[in-house]
Amino acid sequence: MQLLDQLANWNFYLFGPFPRGEMGGLFLNIIMAFLAIVFSFVVGAIVGYSRLSCRMYVKFPCFAYVELIRSTPLIMLIFWFYFFLPYIFGSGITIFWSAVIALSVYASAYEAEIVRAGVMAIPKGQMEAALSTGMSRYQSMRHVILPQAFRIMVPSFVSFFVSLFKDTSVTYIIGVIELTQAGIIISQRQPDKMYAAYISMGIGFWLVSFSMSHFARRLEKKIGVFDLESIRPDACRDDFMLLPAHKKDKTPDTLSTSCPPQS
Amino acid sequence: MIKFIAANKWFGAIHVLKNVNLGITKGEVVVICGPSGAGKSTLLRTINKLEPIDDGEIIVDGKYLSDPKTDLTALRAEIGMVFQHFNLYPHKTALKNITLAPRKVRGLSKSKAEARALKLLEKVGLSHRCDAFPAQLSGGEQQRVAIARSLAMEPKIMLFDEPTSALDPELINEVLDVMTSLAKEGMTMVVVTHEIGFAQKVADKVVFMNDGEILEIGTPPDIFVNPQHERTKEFMRSVFHVPIFDEELAED
Amino acid sequence: MTKNWRRTKIFELNYEFDWSIPFREPYLGMMITGVKVTIILLVSTSITSLLLGTAISIMRISRIKIVRMLGTLYVEIFRNVPGLFWILFFYFIFPELLPSWIGDKLNTYTYYPVVAGILGLTVDNASYVSDILRSGRLAIPHGQREAAISTGLGRVQQYFHVLLPQMYRAALPPLGTRMVHNFKNTSLCMAITAPELTWATQNIESLTFRGIEATTIATLFYIALASAMIAVIIILEKVLKIDVSGISASEA
Numbered sequence: 001m002q003l004l005d006q007l008a009n010w011n012f013y014l015f016g017p018f019p020r021g022e023m024g025g026l027f028l029n030i031i032m033a034f035l036a037i038v039f040s041f042v043v044g045a046i047v048g049y050s051r052l053s054c055r056m057y058v059k060f061p062c063f064a065y066v067e068l069i070r071s072t073p074l075i076m077l078i079f080w081f082y083f084f085l086p087y088i089f090g091s092g093i094t095i096f097w098s099a100v101i102a103l104s105v106y107a108s109a110y111e112a113e114i115v116r117a118g119v120m121a122i123p124k125g126q127m128e129a130a131l132s133t134g135m136s137r138y139q140s141m142r143h144v145i146l147p148q149a150f151r152i153m154v155p156s157f158v159s160f161f162v163s164l165f166k167d168t169s170v171t172y173i174i175g176v177i178e179l180t181q182a183g184i185i186i187s188q189r190q191p192d193k194m195y196a197a198y199i200s201m202g203i204g205f206w207l208v209s210f211s212m213s214h215f216a217r218r219l220e221k222k223i224g225v226f227d228l229e230s231i232r233p234d235a236c237r238d239d240f241m242l243l244p245a246h247k248k249d250k251t252p253d254t255l256s257t258s259c260p261p262q263s
Numbered sequence: 264m265i266k267f268i269a270a271n272k273w274f275g276a277i278h279v280l281k282n283v284n285l286g287i288t289k290g291e292v293v294v295i296c297g298p299s300g301a302g303k304s305t306l307l308r309t310i311n312k313l314e315p316i317d318d319g320e321i322i323v324d325g326k327y328l329s330d331p332k333t334d335l336t337a338l339r340a341e342i343g344m345v346f347q348h349f350n351l352y353p354h355k356t357a358l359k360n361i362t363l364a365p366r367k368v369r370g371l372s373k374s375k376a377e378a379r380a381l382k383l384l385e386k387v388g389l390s391h392r393c394d395a396f397p398a399q400l401s402g403g404e405q406q407r408v409a410i411a412r413s414l415a416m417e418p419k420i421m422l423f424d425e426p427t428s429a430l431d432p433e434l435i436n437e438v439l440d441v442m443t444s445l446a447k448e449g450m451t452m453v454v455v456t457h458e459i460g461f462a463q464k465v466a467d468k469v470v471f472m473n474d475g476e477i478l479e480i481g482t483p484p485d486i487f488v489n490p491q492h493e494r495t496k497e498f499m500r501s502v503f504h505v506p507i508f509d510e511e512l513a514e515d
Numbered sequence: 516m517t518k519n520w521r522r523t524k525i526f527e528l529n530y531e532f533d534w535s536i537p538f539r540e541p542y543l544g545m546m547i548t549g550v551k552v553t554i555i556l557l558v559s560t561s562i563t564s565l566l567l568g569t570a571i572s573i574m575r576i577s578r579i580k581i582v583r584m585l586g587t588l589y590v591e592i593f594r595n596v597p598g599l600f601w602i603l604f605f606y607f608i609f610p611e612l613l614p615s616w617i618g619d620k621l622n623t624y625t626y627y628p629v630v631a632g633i634l635g636l637t638v639d640n641a642s643y644v645s646d647i648l649r650s651g652r653l654a655i656p657h658g659q660r661e662a663a664i665s666t667g668l669g670r671v672q673q674y675f676h677v678l679l680p681q682m683y684r685a686a687l688p689p690l691g692t693r694m695v696h697n698f699k700n701t702s703l704c705m706a707i708t709a710p711e712l713t714w715a716t717q718n719i720e721s722l723t724f725r726g727i728e729a730t731t732i733a734t735l736f737y738i739a740l741a742s743a744m745i746a747v748i749i750i751l752e753k754v755l756k757i758d759v760s761g762i763s764a765s766e767a
Contacts, residue, residue: 071695071741073702075713076734083726128313129350129409133364133416134340143363147354166597173706180599187607198608202596209595 009186009193013200016177022096024177026204032096032178033165036103037111037157044111051116054236062112069109074170078102082174099171103164110160118153119145119240127239137242145240158216162209169205179204264289264420264451265310270319272305279305280316281476287468289419292452294462294483297472298498303455304347304424306472310453311342311422324419340368343413347425349405351397357384357408358393361415368416376415383411387441403434410441421445423454459502463487471495542719546729549715550736552629556701556711557740560636561694567637568644569679575649586645593642599703602635606707609634632704632711640697647693651686652678684755691748695741702737712736 016024023031051062069077081102085093122145130140172181183201187194265287272280279302287293295303308314309321312328312335321328326338352360361380365371371379384390387407397405406426413421423442427435439461446452446465456462462469462483469486471479471494478492479485490496574586593601606628610618621627655678663677683690705714716733720726 067742068738071699071738071745072734073699073713073737075702075705076730076737079713079717079726079730080734083720083730123350125346125348125350126352129344129346129352129412130364131336132311132313132339132342132344132422133413134336134368135364136336139367143367144352148352151354166595169597169599170703172599180597180603184603194611195608198600198604201600202604205597205600206592206595210591213595 009182009190009196010200012186013179013182013197013204016182022177025182026179026208028096028176028178029165029168029205030208032100032103032168032171032176033161035100036107036164036168037161039100039104040106040108040111044108045115047108048112048115049119049240051112052119052237053241054238059236066109066112069106070113074102074106074167075173077106078171078174081105095171095174095176099168099174099176103168103171106167107160107164110164111157114153114156114160115149117156118149120235120237121152122148122240124237124239141240141242155216155219158219159213162212162216165212166205166209264291264324265453266320266322267306268320268322270306270309270316270321272302272309272314272316272318279475280309281474283319283477285470285477285480287451287453289451290449291467292446292450292465293454293468293470294466295453295455295470295472296457296459296462297478300474301472302475303472307422307424307453307455310420311339311344313344336368340364340416341418342420342422343416343418344422345406345409345413345424345426347428349397349402349409349429351405351409351412353397356394356396357389357400360397360408361412364412365415379415380411383414384408386414386444387411388437401434402430403437406430406434406438407441410438410445414445420451420453423452423456425455425457427456427458457502459487471498473498542723542729545710545715545718546712546732548710549712549733552709552711553701556629556632556636556704556709557698559633560640560697560701563633563637564640564644564697567641568648571641571645572648572652572682575645576652590642590645593638594646598636598639598700599706601639602632602703602707605634605638606631628704628707628709629711631707632701632709636697636700636704639700640693643693643696644690647686647689648682650689651682651684654685655681687748687752687755691745691751694748695744698741698744699737 012025014025015027016022018024047062047065050058051066053059078099082095082098085098085101126144126148127140130144131137135143168178169180172178172184175181177185179201183197187197265285267283267285270280270283271278283306295306297303305314309316309328310323316329323338324341326333328335328338351357352363355363358377358380361383362371362373362376365376365379366373381390381393384393387410389404389407389411392400392404392408395404397408400408410426426442427438430438435458439458442452442454442461443465454461454466466483469481469483470477471486471490471492473494479490479495486495487499490499571586571589574582575590577583577586609631610621610627612618613621621630624630659677659681701711702713704711705717708714712733716726716729719729
């Protein structure tokens with residue numbers, strides 16, 4: 001009897017005020033994480049790829065962007081966008097979109113690192129083999145390098161999605177009614193259901209996170225784990241760039257990776 | 264066909280190619296040998312400009328490599344290269360490895376490309392493995408597929424960078440057989456290898472390199488049996504342990 | 516009233532920047548307390564989570580099955596739930612779970628938010644730390660343990676002199692990243708009103724409606740400290756000669 005009572009708010013935890021209000025709850029966490037990854041993918045991929053360039057004026061902005069965002073707490077980013085976006089877009093922007101944009105920017109930095117690690121893992125010989133059969137750089141990247149890089153990146157992306165999903169809980173601070181906020185609201189309005197609220201919160205996050213990371217682990221077993229955690233492998237890969245660096249002896253189209261000697 | 268004129272290359276402060284002068288005519292099979300670090304692979308890789316040279320000229324098929332107007336991509340399609348570590352595309356089957364370049368560069372249709380690929384696979388003795396992924400093939404099989412992949416572009420020159428160095432001893436011969444038949448068909452080949460037996464049988468010219476410079480060029484008997492330079496003699500003696508020079512010593 | 520402010524218009528922002536605010540009392544005091552509390556959180560949670568994480572990691576390789584299971588259970592539970600949840604849990608729920616004489620004392624303890632923050636962050640970070648240490652341990656060659664056994668070291672001695680040092684060395688890069696992440700997570704404690712830096716900036720914002728200046732300074736502080744931590748880790752890697760070339764391209 002009491003147990004059923006405790007379960008009374010399950011749809012609030014899952015879906016928030018929907019259908020009487022906007023979508024919220026656990027569902028919203030998943031949606032925010034998903035949108036953030038999708039929106040940030042293009043920017044993240046470009047930044048990550050460009051960071052491999054040997055040209056300082058390309059490499060440094062990408063490096064600065066990634067490091068700046070990775071050094072800032074997510075809460076800070078959320079507050080920044082929460083403050084600034086209304087000035088840019090007018091007061092119509094909802095907290096949901098402020099949160100999603102902040103999460104996208106946050107995600108783009110991490111995705112840049114994933115893309116960079118994936119492309120770096122391809123041995124130099126693959127590009128050499130492709131080029132020596134007469135394919136152009138673009139063709140080699142498209143048919144040989146990038147397909148391999150994507151296969152490598154997928155497990156990292158999935159585990160990043162899990163991590164991002166957990167991080168969406170932070171958005172409650174600006175008022176987004178996602179699972180954490182739902183639990184807090186219930187525990188304040190109905191203090192007798194406080195334990196149920198926290199248990200639901202915990203179980204909600206745990207179930208989604210556990211199943212996704214289980215999936216990620218199976219993928220990792222198939223493809224091989226990639227250590228994304230390394231801080232600074234800083235080699236540049238001129239052989240993967242579409243516009244290779246020009247060097248003093250005017251030999252523009254070569255595979256020499258001898259730009260900075262620590263390649 | 265290939266001509267090196269006073270080629271020099273530096274890796275930072277290290278002088279890896281010292282004033283190399285070499286000519287290779289059409290249909291010739293040239294073997295480059297020498298101790299490790301002599302610059303043999305580097306020399307080979309300058310031919311299709313995987314490595315640029317810093318000084319001097321290289322002329323391939325009448326085209327100057329340092330000329331910015333030379334279409335390097337088109338030139339590379341005429342030069343095939345086989346690598347020490349095969350460098351097959353792991354995400355494609357053997358057949359697709361071979362058909363990729365002809366379809367994308369020469370614009371062949373899928374059926375024509377596959378027909379050509381199957382013929383080449385038969386030539387290297389692997390037509391029954393056309394759908395295998397590189398991970399499922401042995402080292403020797405992978406290298407043979409790699410050779411077929413380079414032949415698919417119908418190149419004028421074939422470059423081999425230590426093709427058998429990464430193979431188990433039993434698998435070396437299958438690759439050498441393919442290379443030998445290729446030589447008999449009249450292909451211009453430049454081979455960097457330690458397989459002296461192959462060189463003695465097949466090479467028209469042997470180039471001995473040491474420390475970035477060419478010390479001796481000659482026919483196989485000249486280099487292997489009767490080397491002139493001291494370093495060449497030392498190298499051959501340590502590689503062979505063959506009593507070729509014992510008569511010389513006995514006479515002293 | 517000091518005439519210290521400038522009217523700035525950016526993108527038609529109708530926002531009056533007043534850069535003196537974060538430096539004026541009482542706001543400066545809030546910021547400084549914020550920095551102090553953040554550093555307290557950082558140092559204490561780094562130490563405790565490292566200890567707890569090591570303990571869990573050792574539990575997971577225990578010979579006793581129950582101990583192993585407990586360790587794995589801990590990691591599975593605590594890794595899959597966000598850190599924020601644990602911070603909220605320790606502040607709101609934990610005192611209720613304890614007998615009322617302890618619970619009430621905790622609830623009324625002025626610094627309990629910080630303590631709850633430390634507990635929550637430790638518990639969350641330790642699960643990641645133990646996972647990282649585990650992969651660090653797997654990276655140690657098996658021969659190390661065999662060598663230790665064969666020289667007669669007891670099990671405990673093995674751990675201390677051979678296993679742990681190598682485990683930490685191998686795991687240093689990802690461990691470092693995790694510690695930086697932990698530092699960023701200290702900002703989560705603002706949710707339970709621990710007076711750390713982010714809370715201070717939001718407090719200033721709600722009091723003066725000029726949050727951007729304070730937030731800028733706080734962001735710069737976070738970036739600076741995070742970069743300092745990363746720099747320390749890079750130096751440590753160089754000093755201990757840890758090779759981070761796991762992702763660098765090397766020829767197949």
